[in-house]
Amino acid sequence: MSTRRRLALLLALALALGLAGCGSDDATGGRNGRSTAQTPGADRPPVTLGTRTSSEQILLGQLYKQALEAEGFTVALKQNISSTEIADTALRSGQIDMYPQRVGAANTANDHGFVLLKPTPFSDVEALAVLPQFARQNALRSVGDLARIADLRLGAPPEFFDGEPGLAGLERSYGITDVRFAPLTIGLQYSALDDNKIDAAVVSTTDGELQGGRYVVLDDPRQLFGSRHVAPVISARVVAAEGPAFARTLDAVSGALTLSAMQEMNAAVALDQQSPADVARAFLEQRRLV
Numbered sequence: 001m002s003t004r005r006r007l008a009l010l011l012a013l014a015l016a017l018g019l020a021g022c023g024s025d026d027a028t029g030g031r032n033g034r035s036t037a038q039t040p041g042a043d044r045p046p047v048t049l050g051t052r053t054s055s056e057q058i059l060l061g062q063l064y065k066q067a068l069e070a071e072g073f074t075v076a077l078k079q080n081i082s083s084t085e086i087a088d089t090a091l092r093s094g095q096i097d098m099y100p101q102r103v104g105a106a107n108t109a110n111d112h113g114f115v116l117l118k119p120t121p122f123s124d125v126e127a128l129a130v131l132p133q134f135a136r137q138n139a140l141r142s143v144g145d146l147a148r149i150a151d152l153r154l155g156a157p158p159e160f161f162d163g164e165p166g167l168a169g170l171e172r173s174y175g176i177t178d179v180r181f182a183p184l185t186i187g188l189q190y191s192a193l194d195d196n197k198i199d200a201a202v203v204s205t206t207d208g209e210l211q212g213g214r215y216v217v218l219d220d221p222r223q224l225f226g227s228r229h230v231a232p233v234i235s236a237r238v239v240a241a242e243g244p245a246f247a248r249t250l251d252a253v254s255g256a257l258t259l260s261a262m263q264e265m266n267a268a269v270a271l272d273q274q275s276p277a278d279v280a281r282a283f284l285e286q287r288r289l290v
Helices: 003-020 055-070 084-093 132-137 143-148 166-174 189-194 208-213 236-242 244-255 259-271 276-286
Strands: 047-052 075-081 098-103 114-116 126-130 152-156 179-183 200-204 229-235
Touching: 047 055, 047 084, 055 075, 055 098, 055 244, 055 259, 055 276, 075 084, 084 098, 114 236, 126 132, 126 189, 143 166, 152 189, 166 179, 189 200, 208 259, 229 236, 229 244, 236 244, 259 276
Parallel strands: 047 075, 047 098, 152 179, 152 200
Antiparallel strands: 098 229, 114 229, 126 200
């Protein structure tokens, strides 16, 4: 073999070896360059993860799904389940194995063969928001301070008028009675505030619009709107079958989901029209969870 040909073969071999060593993950690999066979979920049964219809629920589904897949678990995503009641029915009938559920202080999932994993730091509940200038002018810090406002223009979904906690709850907990109610479709409350059509609006604490200080969310010291964190609810049978790394992976994701993180990701999805899958991937990579 000539010297020139031998050098060409050596160069080709070196290039092949170099390419084989590049990259930390691919379609068949796991996190941090591990092969799928080396990941804890490699030999575990597939799991079906359900989510509700909201963009936040779809985002949560992507966060949990991608983190699990990075550990070798096989996850099928069933999106757009229309209600919590239907999600519960699907869980109990085995159509899905888990879904992200909003939970309060008391929950009986463990009593019925299901397990609630670690809740998120963020709480996704209704709240009342005002413009910063309006808050300064009227010395507003908490919901109760609104009782001083005459003819308070309050924008909220139509069901807030006679639902719970609703207007009755505002009167019962904070003595707010002088209210001019403006029924608004969810999503229109911020433009109504900006255009000075209302003084205060019912919002969700994880709304992307709330990041950056454009609006002031009033404190709720009497817990009228409660506290609703999110936790994956899973069949106890599935948790046992998937092994300890399964719950540990989900807990790591939940633990990273602060209120500011959710507001930022919700803004990217709902306001900037980014893909929930892409937003979830960027967040998980930044937190080194994939």
